[in-house]
Amino acid sequence: MNNVILIGMPGCGKSTLGVLLAKSLGMTFLDTDLVIQDREHALLSQLIRTHGSDGFLALEGSICAQLDVNNSVIATGGSVVYEPKAMAHLSQLGTVVYLKLGYKALARRLGNLEKRGVVLRPGQTLRMLYDERVPLYEKYANITVDCGGQDIEHTLRRVRREQLFSLSQDNDQRQNRRKNRSRRKVQPDSRKTQRPEKGG
Numbered sequence: 187m188n189n190v191i192l193i194g195m196p197g198c199g200k201s202t203l204g205v206l207l208a209k210s211l212g213m214t215f216l217d218t219d220l221v222i223q224d225r226e227h228a229l230l231s232q233l234i235r236t237h238g239s240d241g242f243l244a245l246e247g248s249i250c251a252q253l254d255v256n257n258s259v260i261a262t263g264g265s266v267v268y269e270p271k272a273m274a275h276l277s278q279l280g281t282v283v284y285l286k287l288g289y290k291a292l293a294r295r296l297g298n299l300e301k302r303g304v305v306l307r308p309g310q311t312l313r314m315l316y317d318e319r320v321p322l323y324e325k326y327a328n329i330t331v332d333c334g335g336q337d338i339e340h341t342l343r344r345v346r347r348e349q350l351f352s353l354s355q356d357n358d359q360r361q362n363r364r365k366n367r368s369r370r371k372v373q374p375d376s377r378k379t380q381r382p383e384k385g386g
Contacts, residue, residue: 189258189280196264197295198287204261214258230303247272265305267322284327288334
């Protein structure tokens with residue numbers, strides 16, 4: 187499907203960039219955090235306190251795995267990468283873009299983690315969370331865009347450029363697959379059939 191899925195740490199700019207990207211591409215914008223809050227009638231921080239970290243992750247994964255949208259830019263919660271089924275579904279919906287931000291820049295941007303609805307296990311620091319999640323973002327990303335030291339407009343241009351390049355590659359791959367399938371078609375045997383000689 188023709189969707190763009192934004193993943194990355196809280197505070198990396200998924201929602202802000204997502205709105206601008208959707209406007210520039212003529213697409214709909216969807217924030218999965220807001221979808222969760224709307225369906226559960228509670229703030230993320232309240233849901234985490236009520237269900238615990240594991241319970242919230244299961245809830246987030248279930249909702250994201252049921253999304254059925256098209257022509258949309260989807261800003262996901264930073265913890266969605268913990269749920270393989272949700273990520274498998276999102277990957278089928280479109281191009282997954284990882285908005286990468288270095289730890290120091292991220293630490294400067296983030297305020298109160300609890301109020302932001304960030305899923306932290308007891309005793310887990312932001313540094314530990316960052317080191318744990320980065321490999322997951324890299325695993326699921328089709329495109330990675332480094333947001334460090336860039337303003338939002340520059341990041342927007344980079345995402346659009348990388349997405350167009352990715353679409354071009356996908357088209358090339360589809361054309362190559364069609365060519366390979368046509369080459370694999372069985373050709374008629376051109377060898378002449380040898381008839382056995384009759385005895386005299």
